[in-house]
Amino acid sequence: MKHFINLKDIKTSDLKKILKDAKKRKFKRKNLSTLDVDKGAPLKGKILIQMFEKSSLRTRLSFYLAIRQLGGGTITLRSNELHLGKGSESIADTAKILSTYGDGFMLRTDSDEKIKEFVKYIKIPLINGLSPSSHPTQVLSDVFTVEEIKKKPISKLNICWIGDSNNVLNSLIAASVKFSFKLNVGCPKRYEPKKAILEWIKKNKKTINIYYDPKKAVKNADVIFSDKVISLNDKVNIKKKTKDFKKFYIDSKLLKLAPNSIFLHCLPRGNEVSEKVFLGEKSHVWQQALNRVHVQKSILMYCFDKLR
Ligand code: CP
Ligand code: NVA
Secondary structure (H helix, E strand, O other), X not given: OOXXXXXXXXXXXXXHHHHHHHHHHHHHXXXXXXXXXXXXXXXXXXXXXXXXXXXXXXXXXXXXXXXXXXXXXXXXXXXXXXXXXXXOOOHHHHHHHHXXXXXXXXXXXXXXXXXXXXXXXXXXXXXXXXXXXXXHHHHHHHHHHHHHHHOOOHHHOEEEEEOXXXXXXXXXXXXXXXXXXXXXXXXXXXXXXXXXXXXHHHHOOOOOEEEOOHHHHXXXXXXXXXOOOOOOOOOOOHHHHHHHXXXXXXXXXXXXXXXXXXXXXXXXXXXXXXXXXXXXXXXOHHHHHHHHHHHHHHHHHHHOOOOO
């Protein structure tokens, strides 16, 4: 049994195994319908309990399809309908019950501390489906999408992030260390990654390049990633933050500075990117979103110790 909480804590060899398995499984499903089960139904009889403390469309649906396609099932809990969410049951007791009723637990939470607390008591795999500090299932899937589209290992590509230093960027930084790719970050001053993250990069003998000018950040980029300026956990002055990011708006003019680039975005989108770019030919956001099903299947296989 293995948890999937932060990319930085998972062995690179395991992350690569997950991607390899996802590629094989995706290929083999070419002629199958959405709810057809993969050969051998490797997770037959297993139930994944999902719990969302924040909104979700993609993560919810992709985990539903992922476990179903592996032969298992899922139930989704709303935290505000649980005793835990109402503050009248402890994480310890909730975790013990989840462990006796279920086989896996996927949690989207507004608290990294809560994940740490769950890990202390849970006896089944715990998957982080987005926390304030990371979004590991999204980013591993994005690595898959990049390699699928560019037909090259990501280590040979220049990756660029234009946007806030949020959970998705933190996971992308972790991926840049694990998969050894070059990463340029374009963000306004005072919106750089946190000191602890920069120290972690240094400790791992890696560098990322931070630019306060988006034009410099996208130079030579093979992939340009972006995300909402205001994240789910953001308790900021929205007007001010939006204004601070004005220069980092992604439009066709900016993309022209990186002629070989593709555009990716985890969705949902805000006002950080033009409609023309988002729906344009360089954008692969729909393929990116759907790939989450394929990669999360292999993440589940990893968690259930079924990856060979
Ligand atoms: N990208 C992503 O995690 O989307 P949802 O918030 O809809 O799950
Ligand atoms: N950074 C965004 C990602 C949404 C999938 C957020 O946390 O809201």
